[in-house]
Amino acid sequence: MNQISHLTLPEFKIVTPSTLREALSILDTNNTRSKLLAGGTDLLVDLRNRTINPNIIIDLKNIPELNELKQKGDIFVIGAAVPIADILKSKEVRKNFHSLYTALNEMCDEILRFRATIGGNLGTASPAADTAGPLLIHRARIIVASKKISREIPIQEFFIGVKQNCLMPNEIITAIHIPISTENEKSVFLKLKRNSEDLALIGVSAINYNSQTKLAFTAVAPIPILVDITAYISGNKRPNEEKFKEIWKLVKNAISPINDLRASREYRLHMTEILTRKALKEVLQK
Amino acid sequence: MGKYVGESIIRKDALEKVNGTATYAFDIDNIPNLLIGKFLTSPYAHAHIRSIDISKAEKINGVVAIVTGKDWPVRIGLYAGDRDILAVDKVVWAGQPVVAISAESYEIAEKALEQIQIEYEPLPAIIDPVKAKLSNDILVHEKLGEYEHSPAFNPIPGTNIANHFKLRKGNIEKGFKESDKIIENTFTMPQVAHAYLEPIVAIGHYKRDGKIEIWSSAQSPFTVRYLMGITFAIPTSNVTVHAPYLGGGFGGKAGLNYEPLAVLLSKNSNYRPVKLQLTREENFRSAPIRVGMVAKIKTGVKDNGRIIAEEIEYIWDSGACADYAVNVGRAGGYVSIGPYEIDNIKSDSYTLYTNKPYATAFRGFGHMELHWAIERQRDIIAKNLGMDPIALRKINTLKAGKSYTANQHRLRKDAGNVDECLEKVWNDLKTHFKGKIGDKPWLFRGIGVSCFMKGPAQPPNSASSAYVKFNEDGGIFVSVGTSEMGQGTITSLAQIAAEELSIPIEKVYIKGERDTDRDAYTWQTVGSRSLFMDGNAVRNACIDAKHQIFEIASQVLHTPPYDLVLENESIYPKGEPWKNLNLVDVIMGYMFTSGEAIGGPIMGHGTYIAKMTMLDAETGAGNPAIFETFGSQGVEVEINVLTGEIKIKRLISAFDIGKAINPQLCESQILGGSIMALSLGLNEKLQYDEKGHLLNPNFVDYVLTRADDLPDEFEFFLVENPQLDAPFGARGIGELTMLGVPAAIGNAIANAINVEIYDTPITSERIWYEIKKQRPELLKLKEEFLQED
Numbered sequence A: 001m002n003q004i005s006h007l008t009l010p011e012f013k014i015v016t017p018s019t020l021r022e023a024l025s026i027l028d029t030n031n032t033r034s035k036l037l038a039g040g041t042d043l044l045v046d047l048r049n050r051t052i053n054p055n056i057i058i059d060l061k062n063i064p065e066l067n068e069l070k071q072k073g074d075i076f077v078i079g080a081a082v083p084i085a086d087i088l089k090s091k092e093v094r095k096n097f098h099s100l101y102t103a104l105n106e107m108c109d110e111i112l113r114f115r116a117t118i119g120g121n122l123g124t125a126s127p128a129a130d131t132a133g134p135l136l137i138h139r140a141r142i143i144v145a146s147k148k149i150s151r152e153i154p155i156q157e158f159f160i161g162v163k164q165n166c167l168m169p170n171e172i173i174t175a176i177h178i179p180i181s182t183e184n185e186k187s188v189f190l191k192l193k194r195n196s197e198d199l200a201l202i203g204v205s206a207i208n209y210n211s212q213t214k215l216a217f218t219a220v221a222p223i224p225i226l227v228d229i230t231a232y233i234s235g236n237k238r239p240n241e242e243k244f245k246e247i248w249k250l251v252k253n254a255i256s257p258i259n260d261l262r263a264s265r266e267y268r269l270h271m272t273e274i275l276t277r278k279a280l281k282e283v284l285q286k
Numbered sequence B: 001m002g003k004y005v006g007e008s009i010i011r012k013d014a015l016e017k018v019n020g021t022a023t024y025a026f027d028i029d030n031i032p033n034l035l036i037g038k039f040l041t042s043p044y045a046h047a048h049i050r051s052i053d054i055s056k057a058e059k060i061n062g063v064v065a066i067v068t069g070k071d072w073p074v075r076i077g078l079y080a081g082d083r084d085i086l087a088v089d090k091v092v093w094a095g096q097p098v099v100a101i102s103a104e105s106y107e108i109a110e111k112a113l114e115q116i117q118i119e120y121e122p123l124p125a126i127i128d129p130v131k132a133k134l135s136n137d138i139l140v141h142e143k144l145g146e147y148e149h150s151p152a153f154n155p156i157p158g159t160n161i162a163n164h165f166k167l168r169k170g171n172i173e174k175g176f177k178e179s180d181k182i183i184e185n186t187f188t189m190p191q192v193a194h195a196y197l198e199p200i201v202a203i204g205h206y207k208r209d210g211k212i213e214i215w216s217s218a219q220s221p222f223t224v225r226y227l228m229g230i231t232f233a234i235p236t237s238n239v240t241v242h243a244p245y246l247g248g249g250f251g252g253k254a255g256l257n258y259e260p261l262a263v264l265l266s267k268n269s270n271y272r273p274v275k276l277q278l279t280r281e282e283n284f285r286s287a288p289i290r291v292g293m294v295a296k297i298k299t300g301v302k303d304n305g306r307i308i309a310e311e312i313e314y315i316w317d318s319g320a321c322a323d324y325a326v327n328v329g330r331a332g333g334y335v336s337i338g339p340y341e342i343d344n345i346k347s348d349s350y351t352l353y354t355n356k357p358y359a360t361a362f363r364g365f366g367h368m369e370l371h372w373a374i375e376r377q378r379d380i381i382a383k384n385l386g387m388d389p390i391a392l393r394k395i396n397t398l399k400a401g402k403s404y405t406a407n408q409h410r411l412r413k414d415a416g417n418v419d420e421c422l423e424k425v426w427n428d429l430k431t432h433f434k435g436k437i438g439d440k441p442w443l444f445r446g447i448g449v450s451c452f453m454k455g456p457a458q459p460p461n462s463a464s465s466a467y468v469k470f471n472e473d474g475g476i477f478v479s480v481g482t483s484e485m486g487q488g489t490i491t492s493l494a495q496i497a498a499e500e501l502s503i504p505i506e507k508v509y510i511k512g513e514r515d516t517d518r519d520a521y522t523w524q525t526v527g528s529r530s531l532f533m534d535g536n537a538v539r540n541a542c543i544d545a546k547h548q549i550f551e552i553a554s555q556v557l558h559t560p561p562y563d564l565v566l567e568n569e570s571i572y573p574k575g576e577p578w579k580n581l582n583l584v585d586v587i588m589g590y591m592f593t594s595g596e597a598i599g600g601p602i603m604g605h606g607t608y609i610a611k612m613t614m615l616d617a618e619t620g621a622g623n624p625a626i627f628e629t630f631g632s633q634g635v636e637v638e639i640n641v642l643t644g645e646i647k648i649k650r651l652i653s654a655f656d657i658g659k660a661i662n663p664q665l666c667e668s669q670i671l672g673g674s675i676m677a678l679s680l681g682l683n684e685k686l687q688y689d690e691k692g693h694l695l696n697p698n699f700v701d702y703v704l705t706r707a708d709d710l711p712d713e714f715e716f717f718l719v720e721n722p723q724l725d726a727p728f729g730a731r732g733i734g735e736l737t738m739l740g741v742p743a744a745i746g747n748a749i750a751n752a753i754n755v756e757i758y759d760t761p762i763t764s765e766r767i768w769y770e771i772k773k774q775r776p777e778l779l780k781l782k783e784e785f786l787q788e789d
């Protein structure tokens, strides 16, 4: 195949359903030839590079169910197609999910955040997906619909490989549900970047709630990784150096950073350790 | 002096650019019968072309022409004709255009490109410039000896050396023998991209009558015109080049780039015009880039800080073609030691071919790279001697009237003063510096400076011209040849005209778009030369117009021309302003009450030509430049030793520019240039795999500094020691604004944590790596970090 830098997009039909039912039924009949479109910040790149070649593109932006952003009891609902810029305006998100708020605030750049969505971030399922770590530590559930059934997928079951998730070809993510903790919860998201607007070279998330402490790592393994370190922490206090070394051993065994043009494996490992220290500092007491 | 010169006049192109009506080559699509062009590139860095099969592509509806290298096998280039328009027998870099197509639409062109089959026979490629110099096993250009080149250059056939420049002064062995210490280091800078906003665009129209018309994002439309005439074997006068506003150039659009291919396509497309517009990836892979540098420096120094000997080898990685990079090597060669005076020098500057994208001019023209090496070396010498780096510099800096960069040529008496710049920067840094201890134990602060110099690297007969034409309302139209690519020169040139003719700046009209048929000639828009060269030409044109005006007015006012004054749009005898004649009554010809008329429309013309010499082939002796601008830059940095992260807290600059014609434009240049240098110093690098494929042809992985990465504080000083043959004393500043930044950062890091950096980009990872190597104990602070409040 000749290497061509395209200026054009391939030919496709675009449909803009206004109900979820309509979208699901179009998807059901065309699922091998179609692609879902939310903000398009991943999809357009793939189209231009010809890594995908759909006949039909189903635009999800006009579907009301995918645009909800509200509290329902002790759950917070984020519609899969809500632009990140809008999520950032939510006071509840800012208050309840500090790590998610930080991750969203640092994603892409200011212009792309007007378009990009969490649904799309999960749809792409990149190992470096910035929302993955915070969603893991906040125990999110991914709400998925197909023509016949709906189901809820716990976030830790969602990612199955590099840019692979467990969605069926006829399924659409409608929303993300995140439990609002009544406890005094502290969370953090830290991202290693090469400049102020970069993809994550490493993402480290941490949470401490209800005497449980968890860490999540992105961009250092084929899929986002959740590590429960509750057993190493007592009284919401920072571990001493010895305990930290045990935690780090656990983490190090769970991750497998690569060498690439963005950073060496060695630097990624070192920085994962430093960011883990920093994350624990922020969610635990001295 | 100065109603207009020295004032921050609003840019002449401000309104158009702010409201979006300014036209760029990218915007032009309203030429009748315009076709689009697109090319297929080589996937190999080095390979023979076995066969090209276009039979399937040809049949696609809407494909108008398909051309290959054999259709016009003329080698092009500015100083060295070493580049095929399309690869002829072999490809020399991955990304080199091999087949090009013209079509009715992009969809058709892209489809057709998919159908073309090229068979290659891959050859081993040479990627590393140091290896390219040491070994002749792999030659990028076997036929180097047959290529044409300008006599100022010295390619060595049978090797990969595109140019070897020598600088010799004194006796280097004796110098080292008499030295108390000898310090040797190697410094590097990688190849980088210009990263201008507007990718390269060329529209070519080869007409039935044999004339060529071109619209191009070209910095040097007159050079494009000249070289196009040669390429297509037609008279220069049959070529017209339009260069609209440029969306940035930085040297990347200085030479001849895709104009020949657009014209070749047009020629084979039934004489229909063809537009080639590169995508960002194509621009990265197939358009010219900046040289990489490897500098080996050996310095001999006395215990008192006097540098007495310096031996240097510069290797410039020029990629597959060296059309402009031979001159980068030459300029880097004659400035070798930076703004210093050293008695014994031996410097060899080699421009090397490798199988990578080809290099051209880049803002700074080798000087940012060489000052990275020289100025890091100066600080390392000072550390070795236990001396203050500022004091060490001052002992050695080049002073007016002294032997100039080893060329045995004396620096002009009215040259700038590097010491004055250095003092300003250093005093400012020192005054604000609160010490090395940061807010946290793992945060360290440091300050560092560097000095530098640069003049325009142009041929000795480089010339400029201008004309000034009066209109009925007393307004003037100023025509120059220099391109407007954001630097603002046209505004300064308008100020010079307003000042010289004493007319309101609002009445001075000057365009940013160039048309080689109508505009006054200039050699090129490069090297920070335009204000000086074109500025002198504009001034001379205004003086010429004034002579013509006085000639007429003297007959009306019965006063000899030499006793007349032109001021505020009126002409009067010296000392008698009430005997005035309105300028508007003169400029289109003066009519007496009788109806008899004299004179005619006023049109002044002026020229300026460089005052330089050829350089001696064995020693480099001679006068290489019309001026040298001197400067100094400094930074305060904060380093997190646990992560390697670096923050630039303050960035201070000082330049001896003779005269700031427009201080605000100077400030814009300083901000733009120093941020560009910051980005280059900290982030930028074209990365290749071992086979020569570019790995980061996009702005995700070609990392640039973003708005949030900027220093907290910028400060600058404009030193004004005027140069007497410059327009109002002004020297160029455009490129100077970058030259000292990377070295100042390197020096500040050494000052903060006593870790030496030898290579750029100075990424966090690199700093961490060097800390681990040079001061591993600092990383222990991570334990304290976890427990701290």
Ligand SMILES: Cc1cc2nc3c(=O)[nH]c(=O)nc-3n(C[C@H](O)[C@H](O)[C@H](O)COP(=O)(O)OP(=O)(O)OC[C@H]3O[C@@H](n4cnc5c(N)ncnc54)[C@H](O)[C@@H]3O)c2cc1C
Residues within 6 Å of the ligand: A035, A036, A037, A038, A039, A040, A041, A042, A043, A044, A045, A060, A080, A081, A106, A107, A108, A109, A112, A115, A116, A117, A118, A119, A120, A121, A122, A123, A124, A128, A129, A130, A131, A167, A171, A172, A173, A174, A198, A199, A200, B700
């Ligand atoms: C310059 C740039 C910078 C970026 N920076 C970052 C960054 O810092 N961090 C980061 O994590 N990402 C980054 N990205 C990637 C991208 O912006 C994010 O992944 C974003 O969240 C994608 O959302 P979107 O709505 O644009 O998705 P789209 O492009 O519309 O879709 C992405 C994929 O998800 C599928 N999809 C979309 N919606 C649904 C749904 N409801 N159900 C099922 N599948 C769905 C699509 O079919 C597609 O395969 C960057 C991208 C670019 C171009």
